[in-house]
Amino acid sequence: MSLETGGLGALFVILAMALVTLATRWGGVFVMSFVPIGYRVRQFIHAMSGSVLVALLAPLAVTGDTGARLALLTTAVIMLTLKKPLPAIAGGILVAALCRQFLPGT
């Protein structure tokens, strides 16, 4: 089904997008309110919370350009050595920028 985006059509589409997104923000909490939080559920949640980020980052690291990969590598190395997020993030961005400046298209 296609919708015209003229007039109020666009507003309707945006409202629908907002409702779908709101459902994702509320849905997990809503479902969990029916699940007793026992030891095993807690274990699952604990393991899942780090995994969300790893799952988000994995394709970025594999399919990214050289700049993206070196940026992530830099962030990881600085984070492991200095244990401070701000220098780690700044270093990553800097490496990505330099890489794309001097090694374009890789």
Place this chain on the structure above:
Amino acid sequence: MTRKEASLHRLDRALVWEGFKALLPLSLFVIVFGIAFGLAATQARLGDLEIVLMSTLVFAGASQFAALELWGPQVPFFTLLVTVFAINARHLLMGATLYPWLESLSPARRYGIMLVASDANWAMAMQAFGRGRPGLGLLLGGGIALWGFWVLGTWLGLNVGGAVQDPASLGLDMVMGCFLLAMVVGGEKNLHMLLIWTVAAGASLLAFYYLPENSHVVVGAIAGGLVGLAWGKRE
């Protein structure tokens, strides 16, 4: 919940303000993404009011950019909604992982806080909980910062969008990736977590290549969660 954890769900004005300040540095980068979105949305021929309204009400960058890809005089309505749902489905997992700390709040506060849940403030909150510190202030205060600057950036993009034509050449597309990676690396590290992360990354990549688009985050996260369940660490 042990007694030590009992106060981690604390939420007062001071904690919210602290959370707001903690996410402020990242929010400055979020302005840049907002500008890029505002500019891209203008080029996709959305009206100014609609663009700002979308950032205000949807507040989920990746899905908003995806919506622009599908935007035109005619919009494939259900395709668009399925895409938005798939990209934002990770919020379901975030809500679930936060639930142990949201449980003791009244439903109004519980769902109110979730209005501004997004990747960065969720990750900060979970890290705080992991270290035995209260995290809901980071979630709410940080979320308000991210949301405010996302909307502000979007609005700026309508006017000064030309200034950030190509955020990638400045490495700015990597801000969120590097931030989230810093959260992962800064968190709990041991053989148990390493195994979980390896499975999560592998499952995510398999889903990325072989399953429908945008399913990889949910697939990878649930795979990691199941490993944690199967090979529980006795504490």
